[in-house]
Structures are given as structure tokens and as C-alpha cells.
Amino acid sequence: MSKNNLNYSYMDFLSKVIVGIHEVSTITNIPVRKLRYWEEKGIIQAVDPTAKSRQFNLANIKKIILVQELLDDGYSLDGAARKVEDRIAKLDSLMSLIEI
Template sequence: MSIIDLKLYSLYKTIGFLNTVTADMQKLSDSYHDFLAKVIVGIREVSDITGVPVRKLRYWEEKGIIKSVDPDASSRQFNLADIKKIILINELLEDGYTLDGAAAKVEKRLSKIKSLMDLINLGSS
């Protein structure tokens, strides 16, 4: 085997490894997002977890900044992805952002993460 053949073989193995890692990352990403969507928490527990008062959470929902799992239900419940969003918004509010500014920044950040995950998914196809 020549040096070039060895380098090509090494490159081939590296690409195979990267494809395997990418596929594994996709599986982790899917299961992580499934997990975030499936765990449902009541509004009082969300308030306890995030430190955001219940009335403020209801206001944010009225403004369309967050969405409860079932908006028609009498009691508000949120999944873990929403809780993550609430925590990020609250941190930005503490840093001096307005509510609309914080919500826009979080949406932009989440959109970038989604785009990156989509790009990774395309690479594993």
C-alpha cells in the first residue's frame, strides 16, 4: 500500500467515524427534544423552578411569548422546553432587557440552535 493509499484509507475511516458520530448526535438530539416535550409541569411548579411569579407567566402567555401545552385547559402546564425558554427570558430581563427584547433574543437564539441541528441532520442523511 502506498502512502497515498494509506492517507485515503485514513480519510475514509475518519469520514466513516464522523458520520457515525453525527448519526449518534442526531439520535441524542431527537431523544432530548422528545424528552423536553414530554415532561409536563404545572404553572405553580414552573414558577417555583424559574422564580417567575405565576401572574407574570400568565401575562407572558397572554402576550404570546410562551405557550402552555393545552391553551384551552383551565390549568396551565408547560413542557421543559418552555421552562428553558422562561429561564432564558428571565435572565435577560435581569440583565436589563425589555420583555419583548428578551423574547426576541431568545427566539433568535433558539432559531440558530434549530438551524444548526438541521444542518447536522442534513450531514447525517
């Protein structure tokens, strides 16, 4: 099995596990109100933005945790979001090059 297939499976898994916003708040220790604000700013995306109840996949939960860590280190919200997006893009690019 190539790393591309392994990476696809991992990314597929991250996108398929769905968690409600209140559970995300509990997992990340970030208030629901803040999560909703981050969604309004486009930093995270709900699985179905038109749904009454917000739900997020594991990929977004990872992003939430990384953004919060950078905020704790003194980054602005916009700066933290940019840094996380850049990091994700670099990792995705690297994973697409690696094969067993």
C-alpha cells in the same frame, strides 16, 4: 446513532415532560401572574391552552429562564423574547446540520 436522532430524542424529551404552572413558578422563581402574562403575550405556550390548569413543557421552562436572565440584564420583555427565539432558531438550525 446520528446527532439528528439524538437531537430529536432530546427535543422529544423536552416536549413530553409536563409541569404545572405553580411548579414552574417555584422552579423559576417567577410569579404565576407574570407567567400568565407572558403566555398572553405569546412568549410561552401552555401545553393545552384550553385547559383550566396551565401546564408547560421543559422547552418552555428553558425559554422562561432565558427570558428572565435577559430581563435581569436590562432587556425589555419584547427584546428578550425576540433574542431567545433567535437563539433557539440558530441552535435548531445548527443541530440539524451536525451528524456523527
